[in-house]
Amino acid sequence: MTRVLIVEDEPSFVEALEVALAAEGFDTEAAMDGKAGLERFRAQRPDLVLLDLMLPSLPGLDVLRAIRRDSDVPVVVVSAKDAEADIVAALELGADDYVTKPYSVRELVARIRAAGRRTVGSVETETLALGGASLDTGSLKLRLGDVDHDLPKKEFEVLQMLMQRPGKVVTREEFLDEVWGFAWIGDTRTLDQHIRRIRRRLETDPAAPQIETVRGVGYRLVEGER
Ligand code: CA
Secondary structure (H helix, E strand, O other): OOEEEEEOOOHHHHHHHHHHHHHOOOEEEEEOOHHHHHHHHHHHOOOEEEEOOOOOOOOHHHHHHHHHHHOOOOEEEEEOOOOHHHHHHHHHOOOOEEEEOOOOHHHHHHHHHHHHHOOOOOOOOOEEEEOOEEEEOOOOEEEEOOEEEEOOHHHHHHHHHHHHOOOOEEEHHHHHHHHHOOOOOOOOHHHHHHHHHHHHHHOOOOOOOEEEEEOOOEEEEEOOOO
């Protein structure tokens, strides 16, 4: 059974989540502030963490940072903060997904399932190369010129899909299905934010491929020619 740690200081949210997740077959535990959440995480090693950001004793982003120091556990941030800067900060610290409050329970459960079944690297290792960029699916590193970059897992998976099909359009639905495991639930800003961050990385090497936006459809990777 999947054990979900809920770190949330609002009792009514905790209760609603416990009921909804139990009905979906998850085993839940809750911690009501940041420090307790981190202690609970370290003691019990849950399969997934639902993390609020505005928490007493230790802010959610600090909890996330501490978790990521020694764990790859899926973390879904659930927060009333809906500014892009907050979402980007959480994703950059290694959150797997970000759901804004108020949320629909069905959506949240779908996202939890998706985060839980994400594939942590693939079994077979391959190196994908295009222009000045190469991607190693074993080490999850992006090499640009002579420099290796460690990519957050979702960013790696998005880039991997593009590099597997250079010159071809990868649709938004395909990204969502394969990287996040759900189709068109809620907003899809997460994908655009990942693309933006990948673009910023690729820009450091003029020989690296470029990501083109295919409006209304998806994205395409083409050999760089800046
Ligand atoms: Ca809160």
